[in-house]
Amino acid sequence: MQLQPGNRVVVTGASRGIGAAIADAFERRGCTVGRVSRSGDPAGDVADPDSIARAIEGFGQVDVLVANAGIAHYLPFTEMPPELIEQLTRVNWLGTVYTVKAALPGMLERRRGHVVIVSSGAGIRSFPGAAVYGATKAAQRGFGEALRHELKGTGVGLTMVYPGQIRSSLHDHEKERMPDWYKLERGVPPEPLAQAVIEAVEKDKREVFHPASVRLLRIMHGLKPAFADALLRRIMHRSAAP
Template sequence: MKVGTQTRAIVTGASRGIGRALAVDLAARGATVGLLARGKDELDELAASLPGKHVVLPCDIGDNASVRAAVKSFIEQTGGLDLVIANAGIAHYGPFMQVPIEDAEAMVRINVLGTFYTVRAGLDHMLDRAEGHVVVVSSGAGLRSFPWAAVYGATKAADRMFAEALRHELSGTGVNLTTVYPGEIKTNLHTHEQDRLPDWYRPKDAIPAEEMSAAIIAGVEANKRSVYLPPLVKLLGIVHGISPRLADRMLRILRGGTAAPRQD
């Protein structure tokens, strides 16, 4: 699909990071954007800074009724929905046994169930019209999961598997789907845990959110099955798929021993 003045798009996690960059990009192209996140003040401030008229939809993505109400309100206010970007997500890194179970539950609720709720609410409308595009933001961690990110990686692998199957289910419906695999992107995803990030994590190599957003929109316009940024994420997925042991070796070179401490 071409993204332009006719496009009505919903972005979850629009207040910060990748979602915010997407909202800015979409608005710059003349799209009408539904801005979803919990923080209303940040969304109001963002909407006021964007060209055009947009819809602020404060909601908790981990609550199905809240998501459904937000999507319904967007469609009522704009007359339709062409693009759904299920982007909102959270991370809590640390050794599995030290991650509070409530944090693990929150990751599953927001990263996995939140994606299901968003896509389902959007598809209800798009399938009726037999057109539209869905974007699911997974992660490089959904291709090869990392130590100290076991639960986060599991949620992102769930997003990946969900999107892979759904893309085929949508065959012939007129609705398309793109899965996104970001590597490290410069956002506030880990701001709350700066002092306890694993050694393999390399924030200095992180890519600006604007580049990720541009790649996602180009992927939607080209109806790509997947978007990887940086491209090395794709290579890691391929190598891990062929030989996890080889991927471990590759990661030890690129990220040091903490990325793959076991040699057996």
């Protein structure tokens, strides 16, 4: 959809990181942006269906919805307590469907709108230590891929976003114990990704990969997972595919 000044955009998880960069990019285009997060305005917790529904309803008409809020916990699966598994599932996966559920009916009624879902490269090919995180991101992918087809002909578009390693505070709470393959300094700034999201909304692109190495990962993994393993050992660390 062609963005116009005054278009109304909701970005979840926009208090910092990727969500903040996306919200800033829409604001630069003259859009009115609701930055939903637990600490944001409007305040909303995506893991609570009533809370996110209230936040979105309170904002009013939504032309573009960016379901971006998410958390990460990297731990070997055997060390991961069930409560953490449930929390990751509630925020990343259920949070996405609760958010879309709240905003989509209005778009369909008006026959105009666009949904953006921020998944991850880990939703294409997950990593040791990120079995649960990757599963929540793959769930978003399966959901968005099907929903895009369901929306065909309704006037509402959908874009899946697959970021690689982006500089943000996603792993601040676990910096000291990241797996060997994860190098914090490898992260790229979120602003070019935010710009790519704007372009994807305007051109109704199916997918955004950023940086470009994530697209290569998708191709290699699709051809044969062992090709992706070899690529990851080379560009990341052998522990990415032991």
